Amino acid sequence: MGSGFYVSADQEHVGPWTFTGEQVEESVRRHWPDAVVSSAFEDFLEIEAEIAPGRRAELSFGHRHGAFSFEDREPLFAPLTVVYEVPRDLAPEVPVVWWIDYDAELTRMNLNDGLQSFIRGLA
Template sequence: MGSTFYVSADREHAGPWTFTGEQVKDCVRRHWPASTVSGAFENFLEIEAEVEPGQQAELSFNLRHGAFSFEDRAPHSAPLTVIYTVLHELAPQTPVVWWIDYDADLQPLDLAGGQEAFIDSFPG
């Protein structure tokens, strides 16, 4: 079984994100009209979007804890594109961190430098 990556607001420096699950759904559907965003089953939104032809993003958003998660499958750029787009629109000033399920060592992600910098700052 593979690892899972998590992305959330840097709560230590900024507190949690203030956007809602409905705002996440609306944002994803606006940018990728053919995407699917499940209902809030057990406090999770399940998101599937084809961000580029042949590049399918599959990720979750935990409504209770305010964190995105996705499996360690290449390309990481697909789910990170969705996450960047949502955060750029709904929380552009909030610092962002990531971690992997077996290590809670929080690492920053560069939201301010644009989508390419955001994806490049994720070494996973």
């Protein structure tokens, strides 16, 4: 069974993100107009977007806890691109943390040094 990654605002230091699911959907569609964003599950948005030709992102945004989640499977570039762009759009000054589901050790991520640096921060 695979692991999952989670990304959220650094709630311990600054509290949760204040953006709504509707704002997440609007941001995703601004960046990737052909994206599919559904709210089939009450507390989650399911996001599917083709980030680049042949690079599909599949991830969720949980309203209740204000966290993005995605499976640990290659290429991580695609879901991390969404996780990078949406918070930069909606809350660029809010610090971001990530954790893996089996240990929940929070690690800070930097949105200010560009997408490639952000992705390397998860490696």
